[in-house]
Amino acid sequence: MSSHRILLLLLLVLVAPASATYAGDKPLSITFLTEDPASSSFSTGNSTYGGVIEPGETYTVSLPYTIPPDAEVLYDRIYLYWSWSRIGQDAIYPVLHIEADGAPLELVDRYTDSKGFVAANDFFSGMDTYRLPIIPEGSGAIVVRCTNTAPDDRTLVMMGGGLLTVSSSPSDAPGMLWVAEGCDMLYATHGITPSMATTAVTFEGEVRRRDARSADLLLVAPSGGYTRHEIPQKNAVYFNRDRGSDLPGFIESILSAIFPGYNGKVWYDAFVADEINQIGIDTRDVRPYLRNSGNMVQVQDRGDYLTVTNAILDIRYGGA
Secondary structure, eight states, X not given: OOHHHHHHHHHHHHHSXXXXXXXXXXXXXXXXXXXXXXXXXXXXXTOXXXXXXOTTOEEEEEEEEEEOTTOEEEEEEEEEEEEEEEETTEEOXXXXXXXXXXXXXXXXXXXXXXXXXXXXXXXXXXXXXXXXXXXXXEEEEEEEEEEEOOSSSOEEEEEEEEEEEEEEOTTSOOEEEEEEEEEEEEOOOXXXXXXXXXXXXXXXXXXXXXXXXXXXXXXXXXXXXXXXXXXXXXXXXXXXXXXXXXXXXHHHHHHHHHSTTTTOEEEESOOBOOSSOOEEEEEEEOGGGOOSSOEEEEEEESSSOEEEEEEEEEEXXXXX
């Protein structure tokens, strides 16, 4: 490594506040786990990139849901994804008033991250979470209104919203379901390597791998998958894969052919987003790569710039 690169990395460490950089230093936390029969639904509804929200302005999003008539809601969250919260050139947290179908909501959690070193545009990005007082049975949509109520000139950019419901009914199959939430900004630039710009979520618990009939992984990463200039393999998702294996490539190929999934899987250019819909979504069937315990997903930036906010792993063992 060159001397000027080493100096740059040292400077980043010295000036960066704890747990706030482009590196994967703010991993998501497991906020919900159930081993009951369950099913989940996540949607970003009609979310679109809202641009700068000035004080007094409102961003509105409609989020659909479906709750079976015999189901009990085990966990629900409204997510609001925002970025570039600032006043002038200074980072500052947003002040928001949130309503769902006209009823005010109270903030449950706010997860944030920033570039974390002295440079232009070092502003806060984040995800706010809210709990609904009640979700009616059947299908419908919840209209969420987000108003910038800052008492000063602070602004933010709204990326969109999401609604997660986890419910349990007699017809649901048994299994395990984890929900992880947070905000980890990743960008392989300014001396941050792709290896450093990697965040991981471990789904702790014993899994009956041989009994698994499905294993669905959902990842949410605002800005993920959208770049103004196309970059090959701009991001990567690793599931139960030991990155940097010392085995020669041809040995890896032979082992993969004989033992499918023995070393997990990696997918490149995983997230789907565009200029209008800038909440990157990635859904995967990871059943062939499950382990009996310690299942782990890693998200890596390779020049994309993204913020990892949600990870949901739903494993089902078969019929009810």
